[in-house]
Amino acid sequence: MLLGRMMNFPLTVTHFLRRAKDYFPGSEIVSRATDKSLHRSTYSAFYGRACRLANALKKLGVKQGDRVATLCWNHQPHLEAYFGVPAMGAVVHTLNLRLHPSEIGYIANHAEDKVVIVDRSLLPLFEKFAETVRSIEKVIVVGDPHSQAPVSGAYLDYETLLAAEPDTFDFPNLDENAAAMICYTSGTTGNPKGVVYSHRSTVLHALVASLPDELGVRQADTVLPVVPMFHAAAWGLPYMAVGAGAKIVFPGPHLDPASLLDLMAAEKATIAGGVPTIWIGILALLDKDPKKWDLSSIRAMVIGGSAAPATMIEGFQTRHGLEVLHAWGMTETNPLGTVARVKHHLTKLSAEDQLRVRATQGYAAPFVEVRHTDDSGNVLPWNGESMGELEVRGPWVAASYFGGEGSDKFTADGWFKTGDVVTIDKEGYVKITDRAKDVIKSGGEWISSVALENALMSHPAVLEAAVFAAKHAKWDERPVAAIVLKEGQTATKEDLTTHIESRFAKFWLPEDYVFLNQIPRTSTGKFLKSKLRDEHGEILLKK
Numbered sequence: 001m002l003l004g005r006m007m008n009f010p011l012t013v014t015h016f017l018r019r020a021k022d023y024f025p026g027s028e029i030v031s032r033a034t035d036k037s038l039h040r041s042t043y044s045a046f047y048g049r050a051c052r053l054a055n056a057l058k059k060l061g062v063k064q065g066d067r068v069a070t071l072c073w074n075h076q077p078h079l080e081a082y083f084g085v086p087a088m089g090a091v092v093h094t095l096n097l098r099l100h101p102s103e104i105g106y107i108a109n110h111a112e113d114k115v116v117i118v119d120r121s122l123l124p125l126f127e128k129f130a131e132t133v134r135s136i137e138k139v140i141v142v143g144d145p146h147s148q149a150p151v152s153g154a155y156l157d158y159e160t161l162l163a164a165e166p167d168t169f170d171f172p173n174l175d176e177n178a179a180a181m182i183c184y185t186s187g188t189t190g191n192p193k194g195v196v197y198s199h200r201s202t203v204l205h206a207l208v209a210s211l212p213d214e215l216g217v218r219q220a221d222t223v224l225p226v227v228p229m230f231h232a233a234a235w236g237l238p239y240m241a242v243g244a245g246a247k248i249v250f251p252g253p254h255l256d257p258a259s260l261l262d263l264m265a266a267e268k269a270t271i272a273g274g275v276p277t278i279w280i281g282i283l284a285l286l287d288k289d290p291k292k293w294d295l296s297s298i299r300a301m302v303i304g305g306s307a308a309p310a311t312m313i314e315g316f317q318t319r320h321g322l323e324v325l326h327a328w329g330m331t332e333t334n335p336l337g338t339v340a341r342v343k344h345h346l347t348k349l350s351a352e353d354q355l356r357v358r359a360t361q362g363y364a365a366p367f368v369e370v371r372h373t374d375d376s377g378n379v380l381p382w383n384g385e386s387m388g389e390l391e392v393r394g395p396w397v398a399a400s401y402f403g404g405e406g407s408d409k410f411t412a413d414g415w416f417k418t419g420d421v422v423t424i425d426k427e428g429y430v431k432i433t434d435r436a437k438d439v440i441k442s443g444g445e446w447i448s449s450v451a452l453e454n455a456l457m458s459h460p461a462v463l464e465a466a467v468f469a470a471k472h473a474k475w476d477e478r479p480v481a482a483i484v485l486k487e488g489q490t491a492t493k494e495d496l497t498t499h500i501e502s503r504f505a506k507f508w509l510p511e512d513y514v515f516l517n518q519i520p521r522t523s524t525g526k527f528l529k530s531k532l533r534d535e536h537g538e539i540l541l542k543k
């Protein structure tokens with residue numbers, strides 16, 4: 001073999017950080033505080049502060065490979081940890097503040113976090129589990145003008161620590177395969193599992209996800225990550241934005257639709273990313289008051305984390321001229337896997353057919369490979385009909401979990417089993433029909449809850465629909481739909497069935513409906529169907 005003669009230059013987050021200072025010192029970072037005041041900074045200041053953080057952590061005894069946890073909302077200090085911690089050789093571990101304190105404690109213990117950077121407003125939460133985490137040596141508190149939580153003498157103040165340090169740091173030469181970040185899965189089945197991103201996976205992911213046919217992030221953009229930085233690296237948006245030199249806007253804890261719309265309009269966001277539940281609320285508000293916000297700067301609203309209903313994609317586009325980009329990913333895939341861009345030759349399709357394409361989870365990004373398999377592990381054809389479990393592989397797909405748990409998720413021939421049940425069409429578009437644990441098997445046949453939800457959400461009175469498996473004496477399981485109606489609207493069970501019945505085989509139609517004020521959610525905003533099954537799973541048996 002003749003080897004190539006090119007430099008073996010490591011792909012590290014440190015390069016992005018240096019580039020930010022050298023090429024884009026004036027790019028802006030805007031963070032919204034708890035009192036809604038806006039804090040403005042620049043990449044130049046951000047670089048200096050990331051260096052100060054690295055110096056401070058070093059002084060506190062943080063060594064290469066040590067875990068530095070964050071328990072923070074989306075804001076600039078969190079970004080400083082995203083870069084300063086990995087660049088000094090340590091590993092940033094983002095704790096999910098929406099989990100139960102005992103779960104956060106379990107995760108912090110499992111990762112053996114040594115230092116924790118915590119928002120002052122989140123100290124009451126931190127104190128609920130802190131004592132259970134044996135490995136924590138230091139706690140650094142990020143100040144907050146409005147939060148009056150008591151800060152005891154044992155805590156270190158983030159700003160005081162940074163102020164005492166120089167704004168340069170002699171960053172080590174790192175192996176690109178060194179760990180950069182740990183994110184835990186949300187653990188709806190079993191304990192949460194740690195996914196350890198490397199510098200290489202983080203950088204490759206950011207580069208590819210920034211491509212024009214993926215999320216398309218460029219220097220002129222203003223990126224607003226609504227998706228929390230404690231969930232799957234905020235989809236890599238912070239790394240993409242800094243890599244490109246784009247302006248970044250952080251919403252802090254203000255994630256209600258009106259606050260987000262105010263921020264998007266005021267800061268002229270061009271790309272914003274978040275889960276469907278956020279966007280459902282935003283769409284409802286825009287429908288009510290379509291003239292209030294000038295959103296003409298928006299190029300793409302990236303929606304992922306759960307299926308974006310076709311009616312929502314269409315509603316944004318036809319009623320408000322806003323482009324939705326539907327994407328799929330997982331904590332285990334750093335996280336982007338597929339994006340629903342309409343391939344050029346498919347733009348000849350009717351608007352309705354194109355909408356169908358955009359409502360799929362999309363086709364795989366470069367270097368992500370996908371296949372789907374049946375229960376016996378046979379690879380299925382890409383015919384848009386065969387349903388099977390999605391498997392993925394690629395340079396930013398987990399090869400194992402931290403601590404070696406969950407080894408059954410990795411196949412002997414090198415693929416990761418996603419737990420998503422999908423079809424793949426001949427163009428490679430992946431369509432999720434269910435989570436494997438949520439599938440509805442009625443009389444031995446699979447029914448797609450996602451397809452039913454999409455259809456139900458196209459009824460004008462329906463705000464949200466989640467279809468789950470209820471036990472049935474004869475058919476084993478039957479679909480039941482949990483419905484949240486829009487404010488002031490009504491619809492009966494019969495209305496809903498009439499609305500969708502022409503689109504499905506009769507046995508697919510929901511056997512019953514439950515009307516709720518809210519669909520229970522996971523810590524990351526997905527419908528929590530296990531709770532629906534626990535609470536309403538036996539309604540058909542009781543009839």
Ligand code: AMP
Nearest residue numbers: 186304305306307327328329330331432
């Ligand atoms: P997490 O690791 O918490 O981000 O969850 C990953 C899971 O979220 C995936 O395995 C899917 O079940 C679901 N998911 C992510 N994106 C989408 C999407 N666009 N449509 C449907 N489900 C999605």
